Amino acid sequence: MIDTHAHLYNHRFDSDRDEVVQRALELGINKILMPNIDLDSIQPMLEVEAQYPDICHSMMGLHPCDVNADYKTTLNTIHSWFAKHKFIAVGEIGIDLYWDKTYFEQQKEAFITQLNWAKEMDLPVVIHTRDSIEQTLPLIRQEQNGQLKGVFHCFGGSVEEAKAITDLGFHLGLGGVTTFKNGGMDKVLPHLDMQTIILETDCPYLTPAPHRGKRNEPAYTALVQQRIAELKKISPEEVDRVTTENAKTLFRV
Structure with missing residues (x-):
């Protein structure tokens, strides 16, 4: 399995990162993909990637919560990487x-x-859309020239939103929200095409049930896998096989 969205460089893992990686490996999660956040997260992220070169792979970008009045200067630095x-x-x-x-x-x-x-670089994008799917979709439509590909991470929207996203050629990143009792995904997930789904944790955030309230970690990808298997009425092994293939193709890992 591949955890396609993990902030493993976050300071909350500083005291036991080795054990966290080991737990993931024991459950068959052998790739951990790390999105960047801002200028301060670059060095810690690259250090973690260097520590686990066959397991961890880095992305580069500026998170929307870190966009401010001086965003153009920040983007220039991000782009230079x-x-x-x-x-x-x-x-x-x-x-x-x-x-x-x-x-x-x-x-x-x-x-x-x-x-x-x-x-320009023929790379996939990892898209954060908190309270903003409605505002994001028109921008993707405007920019989609057949080259754009990627994932709407932490998807927790409606069947209609899922269709709009996948019709544009994008994947759906499913994580902890999938396991929440009142998350609504039990109504949505049965309608999703497995070919569009990839697994993620967004650790240390959005911890899946039954560990809500505690720190999330890549090993919990297995809990997301189990929940998808239940809702799609297929085996966990099938979820693993299809989502791993989807992630490998999308991210070329």
């Missing part, structure tokens, strides 16, 4: 209207800029 290191994707990018709408216009500009990087 692509010439210095091999990254598997442009991410984590997108629009977040949950915490603060102050920089909505700047978020849109930063998002479009990074989508264009992805097209």
